[in-house]
Amino acid sequence: MKKQIEQNVQQLLTQIWKPGDLIIAWKNASLPGHRTPAFLYRKEDIQDIVFDSFCDISLAKYLNERNRQEILPPHFKGKIHIVCKPCDAKSVMQTFSDQQISETLVNLIVVACDGIIDRKKIEKHCDQSIVDMQETDFQILCTDISGKEYVFEKRESWLRKCEDARNCDLPYYYGYYFVGDEKEYRTRLKHRYQTHKKLPQDTMSPKELQQKIHQELSRCIRCNACRNICPACFCSDQCVFDKPKERAKLVENQVTTENTILYHMIRFHHIAPNCTGCGECERACPKDIPLHIFFEYFNRCMEEEFGYKPGKTNDERQKLLSYNLGEDLV
């Protein structure tokens, strides 16, 4: 099933790719269950493209202005073809509405997705480091360094975001290619699990919540992986946390839990109107800090208070960023 989809992606790209274009997709990385972003400029490289349950990294991040400056060759005149899961497609919508890239530059290719495997979760359940990881229709098969074999049910190994099918719906946008049967995909979604997962905010007293946040964030090493992977964080080198030479210092560099809490609070407030709930920050965190306790809560607030879901369309005006109702984005 997955293999078929991979072939379809490659076939579509072979048809729409033109010399001078860039393709952003996934390819295999050397370690088991690792996929990595691929930037392809040649037709013969299209066969390296992979799409399977291990394509966890969101490629939307690479579209924003600063990243394009790094990646694109000088005088790039072509189109960017970007392969996305439906959740990442929403981050691409957000990138459009944040005016980080012009829609005319991009060919969005959305792939029908049944869920992505949480590799870290699987690794935690194995006694030793994994040397092989394969998928079948319903299972993940692993072998560890001592030769011991494991079988995991896919439905128990999804990334957190994939457990709530509302993250998987498609944006209101007519400019994308869909790989797979779109109608069938939409029907399938209705039968998938949809629920508001309980957050600590629902079950804990303010005091307990404070303790929980303190405890989780005390492990943070302030590596900034959560910020840098976030498709909604596009301030890049101008970020207020980066030794701002000409700006007021918001948070001391001193790594204390208080400063760390401040860092996260500022960041999550700042991206609240842009955060699509893609979960990349949580996935990127090398310390496995459950950052969903923040962004899922903010997502919910945005929806309940403003009726607004970031990434739903390509041109919705951001809430919280304008001074007056009806004001245009600068």
Next chain:
Amino acid sequence: MRKRLKINNLQAFLQELQKQATLIAPVKTDAGEREFRPVEQVADIVLEGSNPLRSPKEYLFPQMETLYTFHLQKDGKATLKETLHNEPQIILGIRPCDLHAIAYVKEFYSTTHQDVYVLEKWKHTILIGWACQNPLNTCFCTSVGNSPVDSKGADIMMAKTDSFYLVEVLTVKGKDLIEKIPSLLEDSPEADNEVLPSIQKQTESMIREKVDLLSIKGRIDSAYSSSIWKSYSDVCIACGACTFNCPTCTCFDSADLLETCQDGCRYRTWDTCQNYAFTLHASGHNPRATREARLRQRVMHKYQYSVEQLGLFSCTGCGRCTRSCPVNIDMVSIIKDIKEVVDHGEE
């Protein structure tokens, strides 16, 4: 001097160590991960299992450290007070890769300049190594000329066998410590010579790949203008997670913090070369403005510049950069590409 420790005596041995100094060892935390932490109860120590993501480097070179405090007196004079932390500590369960890392950090901070903060701590630290039997799929210590049982840099080296622990005392510091706790250890027979080599053979057979970097040591800068850097830096999001978990990264930034109008401190925190602002000049010029330049700097420092400076690779092959990279950039792929370019040139 080599001794044996009965399996049953381990707890008692650890308790004795704990009586001598602050004992730091891998313990299971509330979050379920293993980390080097000051030990409260020796029963919490988990020596086996994969190497923790955070290296023990932070007990010599902490992520954040106050260098001195200052105080403005009523008479207008200022006083400075240096804050040296030099309580004795024992770090237990250090893998050979991290022993190398600590040796490198110590070497770095005694050569380029004398960093009293690191060196004082080092003087008061006893390092107890642990022969590695649980490599990860990211490990590549053999590629940089290390081995999973190498005891270089340790004061005492320990290894686990099925029936006992081997305790090898390597330095005067280690001897002084062991002499304070004599009763638990037994003599080790000649046959124990085989313990480390057999662990080495076993562990090395599990390490995924060996890229022979020793054969190109000192010549790696010939890959400087190669196109390999861009192929990785396109993917890199310049977060710096790799450098914050690397046991040999030594860069820091310092700043002053005013607590009141009279009191404050100067502190330092780790910094990362992957950040744009790291080399940003006040003029606005940035000599390493691109991610390509920054990623190359990180890798070149590990394999070339530190060789020029100190004759050492400053990568120990611990694989923590690969483990922490959110976009799956793999150091082994990078060094494979480097070797290819150095040996055979660009295609």
